[in-house]
Amino acid sequence: MTDRNTPATGGDGFAGRYRAAVAERGRLCAGIDPHPSLLEQWGLPVSVDGLRSFAQSCVAGLGPTAAVIKPQVAFFEAFGSAGFAVLEETIAGCRAAGALVLADAKRGDIGSTMAAYAAAWLEPAAPLCSDAVTVSPYLGFGALDPAVTLARTTGRGVFVLARTSNPDGTELQTAQVARTRTVAQSVVDAAAAVNADGSGTAGVVVGATREHGLDLSALAGPILSPGLGAQGASAADVAAVFADTADPAWLLPAASRAILAAGPGAADLAAAASTVRDQIEAALS
Numbered sequence: 001m002t003d004r005n006t007p008a009t010g011g012d013g014f015a016g017r018y019r020a021a022v023a024e025r026g027r028l029c030a031g032i033d034p035h036p037s038l039l040e041q042w043g044l045p046v047s048v049d050g051l052r053s054f055a056q057s058c059v060a061g062l063g064p065t066a067a068v069i070k071p072q073v074a075f076f077e078a079f080g081s082a083g084f085a086v087l088e089e090t091i092a093g094c095r096a097a098g099a100l101v102l103a104d105a106k107r108g109d110i111g112s113t114m115a116a117y118a119a120a121w122l123e124p125a126a127p128l129c130s131d132a133v134t135v136s137p138y139l140g141f142g143a144l145d146p147a148v149t150l151a152r153t154t155g156r157g158v159f160v161l162a163r164t165s166n167p168d169g170t171e172l173q174t175a176q177v178a179r180t181r182t183v184a185q186s187v188v189d190a191a192a193a194v195n196a197d198g199s200g201t202a203g204v205v206v207g208a209t210r211e212h213g214l215d216l217s218a219l220a221g222p223i224l225s226p227g228l229g230a231q232g233a234s235a236a237d238v239a240a241v242f243a244d245t246a247d248p249a250w251l252l253p254a255a256s257r258a259i260l261a262a263g264p265g266a267a268d269l270a271a272a273a274s275t276v277r278d279q280i281e282a283a284l285s
């Protein structure tokens with residue numbers, strides 16, 4: 001039997017593990033974003049103890065519910081080493097509950113340093129090892145090679161920022177490369193080249209908040225689409241934005257605050273995530 005959460009090696013790649021998770025739980029990436037304002041809203045102190053209680057509720061409610069869970073690393077990092085300890089527990093708890101964990105760390109650097117980031121987030125023995133990590137291609141897609149290679153050989157994934165959900169990204173991401181295609185399309189095409197082996201190692205990030213103008217039909221990897229809820233996009237917007245431009249099987253809409261507002265009860269978080277997931281599935285059917 002294949003355990004999608006403990007790949008010894010590449011096996012059938014991240015694509016197989018991703019498909020299994022989504023087939024069982026539906027297309028939703030639930031974010032764990034412990035904003036200080038949310039901790040207060042939940043009646044928790046803005047401290048490491050508050051962070052831990054917040055994360056434990058998320059693990060209990062979202063771990064058995066969502067196909068993919070995306071802890072936003074910044075909110076843990078803000079508490080220093082104690083915050084990283086909570087992040088380790090959160091990653092382990094979500095994976096033990098059967099979810100795939102996508103660490104939203106947005107790493108990207110020259111190749112030699114990228115190898116260290118890859119080891120931190122994707123090396124199976126590393127304390128923060130996740131199933132996938134978000135990466136930034138600003139230093140060149142080729143600079144991501146160490147992460148792509150380690151992900152491929154361990155059945156894990158990288159999600160490369162292509163067309164982000166925030167308005168500030170538009171100018172850079174829609175600039176033309178050699179007058180033939182946008183920067184964002186060049187990122188998608190480079191990810192598609194990685195996925196030519198069928199592994200689905202390279203996902204991309206394309207926000208649901210606006211028309212993206214991308215051709216994602218040849219990607220053959222997951223498309224993380226943040227922006228649902230707090231940033232204004234609806235499940236219907238996801239369907240509209242990706243109509244005729246992407247294989248819906250690869251779409252992974254993401255929401256954080258829209259789900260977390262239902263806390264602190266684990267059952268309430270699970271119900272909120274299920275509602276968002278059902279809206280997505282209905283819109284994409």
Ligand SMILES: O=c1ccn([C@@H]2O[C@H](COP(=O)(O)O)[C@@H](O)[C@H]2O)c(=O)[nH]1
Pocket residue numbers: 031033072104163164165166205206207226227228229230231254255256257258
């Ligand atoms: O283009 C992007 C890439 C990443 N994000 C991250 O997703 C969540 C969104 O949180 P909401 O509460 O659902 O707005 C957050 O962690 C962002 O850093 C994104 O929004 N857009």
